[in-house]
Amino acid sequence: MTEPLAAASRADEGEYKAQLEHKISRVKDLFQGFQLPELEIFESQRSHYRMRAEFRVWHQDDETNYIMFDTREKAGSEAKQIKVETFPVGTRLLNDLMAKLMVEIKQKPILRIKLYQTNFHTTLSGEAIITLIYHKKLDAEWSEAAEALRTQLGSLEGCSQEKPFIVGRSRKQKVELGGSAVTEQLIVDGRSFSYQQLEGSFSQPNAGVCQHMLGWARRASEDLEGDLLELYCGNGNFTVALADIFRKVLATEVAKSGVASAHENLKANAVTNAFVARLSSEEFTSAWKKERAFSRLQGTNLDTYDLQTILVDPPRAGLDPKTMELLSEFQNIIYISCNPDTLKANLQQISDSHDISKFALFDQFPYTHHIECGVLLCKQAATAAAKKRKLEGTALV
Numbered sequence: 234m235t236e237p238l239a240a241a242s243r244a245d246e247g248e249y250k251a252q253l254e255h256k257i258s259r260v261k262d263l264f265q266g267f268q269l270p271e272l273e274i275f276e277s278q279r280s281h282y283r284m285r286a287e288f289r290v291w292h293q294d295d296e297t298n299y300i301m302f303d304t305r306e307k308a309g310s311e312a313k314q315i316k317v318e319t320f321p322v323g324t325r326l327l328n329d330l331m332a333k334l335m336v337e338i339k340q341k342p343i344l345r346i347k348l349y350q351t352n353f354h355t356t357l358s359g360e361a362i363i364t365l366i367y368h369k370k371l372d373a374e375w376s377e378a379a380e381a382l383r384t385q386l387g388s389l390e391g392c393s394q395e396k397p398f399i400v401g402r403s404r405k406q407k408v409e410l411g412g413s414a415v416t417e418q419l420i421v422d423g424r425s426f427s428y429q430q431l432e433g434s435f436s437q438p439n440a441g442v443c444q445h446m447l448g449w450a451r452r453a454s455e456d457l458e459g460d461l462l463e464l465y466c467g468n469g470n471f472t473v474a475l476a477d478i479f480r481k482v483l484a485t486e487v488a489k490s491g492v493a494s495a496h497e498n499l500k501a502n503a504v505t506n507a508f509v510a511r512l513s514s515e516e517f518t519s520a521w522k523k524e525r526a527f528s529r530l531q532g533t534n535l536d537t538y539d540l541q542t543i544l545v546d547p548p549r550a551g552l553d554p555k556t557m558e559l560l561s562e563f564q565n566i567i568y569i570s571c572n573p574d575t576l577k578a579n580l581q582q583i584s585d586s587h588d589i590s591k592f593a594l595f596d597q598f599p600y601t602h603h604i605e606c607g608v609l610l611c612k613q614a615a616t617a618a619a620k621k622r623k624l625e626g627t628a629l630v
C-alpha cells in the first residue's frame with residue numbers, strides 16, 4: 234500500500250500516545266452505528282518499526298541525497314521534496330544500510346551515476362535486500378562494483394547474512410546479486426513461523442504489529458469449526474499461522490509472486506493441510522458457484538471442504554460486490570482491513586446477517602492517518618446460540 238511516509242518519517246515518540254488516541258476515537262466514531270464489542274488495541278514500537286522503505290535519489294551539482302515527497306501538500310501544488318538523512322521509523326538495520334550505502338555511492342561514480350531510486354527491505358531476522366534502480370544499462374563493471382558494495386555492507390552489526398542481497402534494476406533489466414528473497418521469522422504466541430519475502434512483493438510493513446495481527450487472528454479462530462477459506466493470502470502470512478487451528482485451509486491470491494512464496498512458506502513451515510491457488514477473489518467466487526472451472530484448482534476438490542470460515546485481507550478498495558455476496562454465506566468472517574472507510578461500507582452490508590464478535594485496531598502505520606483493523610463476525614443465529622450456551626453455563630454454576 235502507499236502511505237504518506239514522509240509525514241511519518243520523523244517518529245515523534247512524544248506524540249505516539251496522542252496519535253493512537255486519535256485513531257481510537259476515529260474508529261469509535263466511524264463504527265458507532267454498529268454494536269461493537271470492546272475494542273482491542275495493539276500498539277507499535279515507537280520507532281524503528283518499519284521493515285521497508287523507498288527513497289528517490291536526488292543529484293545536484295556534486296551532491297547526492299535520498300529524498301521523499303511530502304504528499305500532504307494541497308492538491309494541485311507540487312509535492313515538496315524532503316531530504317532524508319536518517320529514517321527513524323525504519324529498522325536500525327535499514328538506517329545503517331542507508332547511511333553506509335550513501336557513503337559508498339558518493340565515492341563510486343559507477344554506482345552513483347543515473348541512480349534514480351533505492352529500496353530497502355529488512356527483516357526482524359536481520360536479512361536485507363537493497364534494490365538500486367537506474368536510468369542506464371547495468372554492465373559487468375557495475376556488477377563488480379555492486380558485489381564489492383555487498384562486502385562493505387555485510388560488516389554491519391545486525392545483518393545476519395554474510396552480505397546483504399543487491400538487486401540492480403533498469404529498463405527491461407534485473408541483476409540479482411546474492412538473491413532476491415529474504416527469510417523473515419515471526420514469533421506468534423511463542424511459536425516461530427518462517428516466511429519467504431520477495432523483493433518488490435507485498436509483505437506487511439510493520440513486522441512487530443504483524444505478529445500481533447497473527448496472534449489476534451489465531452485467538453479469533455480458536456473456537457471456530459470446519460475449514461477455512463482465505464482470499465488475498467499474499468505470501469501465506471495468515472495461511473501458515475492459522476493452518477493448525479483448522480482441519481483444512483483453501484487460500485487464494487492473484488499475484489503470481491505471492492502464490493510462489495506462499496507455496497514455499499507452506500513447505501518451510503511443514504503445513505500439509507493447506508492448498509494455495511492463484512485466483513482472484515472474483516475468479517474464486519465463480520469457481521465456488523460452479524460457473525467456471527479453473528485448471529489452477531487442479532490438485533484439490535472444492536466439494537471436499539467444509540468451509541465455514543472466510544478470512545479476507547483485501548487492498549484499500551475493500552471487497553467487490555461478488556465477494557461480498559460470497560462472504561454473507563459464511564458462518565464466520567475474519568476481515569483484516571487497511572482502510573476503515575471501505576471496511577465500514579462492507580460491514581454495513583453484512584450487519585443484517587452477522588454480528589461483530591471481536592474488533593481490533595492494529596497501529597501498523599504510526600504517525601500517519603492509516604489504520605489497520607481486524608474484525609470477527611459470526612452469523613446471528615450462531616451468536617445467539619453461543620450467548621444462550623454461555624448463559625446456561627453461568628446458570629449452572
Ligand SMILES: C[S@@+](CC[C@H](N)C(=O)[O-])C[C@H]1O[C@@H](n2cnc3c(N)ncnc32)[C@H](O)[C@@H]1O
Binds near residue numbers: 435
Ligand atoms: C493487504 S495485502 C494482504 C496479503 C496477505 N494477507 C498478508 O498478510 O501479507 C492484499 C493482497 O491482495 C492481493 N490482491 C489484490 N487484488 C486481488 C484480487 N482481486 N483477488 C485476490 N487477491 C488480490 C494482493 O496481491 C495482495 O497480496
